[in-house]
Amino acid sequence: MIGRLHSPRFRRRLFWSVGSLSVVGALVTAGILIGNTGHSTATRIIDRPAQVYHEPARMTLTAADRRDLFATASLFIRTAVARKHLDTAWRLLGPEMKAGQTRRSWDTGNNNVVPFPAVGIANWGIFYAYRDDVALDLSVVGAKNSDWAGKTFTIELKRYPGRRRNWLVAAWVPKGIGGAGQVRSIASQPPPPPIKAALSAKWLFLPLGIFTFMVVVLSAFGLHSLIKQRRAVKKYEELLGYSSSSNPS
DSSP states (O other), rough: HHHHTOOOHHHHHHHHHHHHHHHHHHHHHHHHHHHOOOOOOSSOOOOOOOOOOOOOOOOOHHHHHHHHHHHHHHHHHIIIIIOOHHHHTTTTOOHHTTTTOOHHHHHHTSSSSSSEEEEEEEEEEEEEETTTTTEEHHHHHHHHHSBEEEEEEEEEEEEEETEEEEEEEEEEEESSSSTTBBBBBTTTTTOOOOOOOOOOGGGGGHHHHHHHHHHHHHHHHHHHHHHHHHHHHHHHHHHTTTTTTTTOO
8 A cells, every 4th residue: 555655646536535525525514504495385194193082081971971862862852853853952952053043043944953743763772972062863753644654864962061960962863764664645656567578589590590500501511512612522532543542652
């Protein structure tokens, strides 16, 4: 190494190499220390931490809770849903149901509750039960003078701070789609007549016969061509004066 340092060419190469590495190192260090001084004009898609859903604590309903829930749902159906005694139904509404309407607009019957000519509840069950938030599935029976025999709904009831003893209605949503079993006029209609074929099954023999005829004709034509070819080969061999067993050479 000491001997190579006496070479002017080696000293020049070493000088340029060390100098280049020093300059590159200085630029990299400056870029890291200074960082990006520019400002982006792009709109940020996420400007706050992501919200993660956590399931609320479940609630074990007692017999008293079930009685209170059914009593509130039943009273709500007899008043708000059936459009009777709407002044009584107003005190059953939670803040979600009262939003967007006044007491005067509520009493007109033009409110946000889906109406139904209900006369009773045929069946009901717990859809979910969280702490102070319970949903019930209800099978509501329609009046005899109504076209609706019945309909299923989901009602959500909550207990709010300051009124923990009372269950209030937070949502009333129809469940499923009405069909023949729920609408009397549709259920009373006779079933449609069975579908009859426009043509008899005997007409299927026509295309089958045409197909069979074509197969027979093509097979006969092929067999005739094969026989004709063999006869021509045999005649050609007779004209040449040798049979298939003789050696033509």
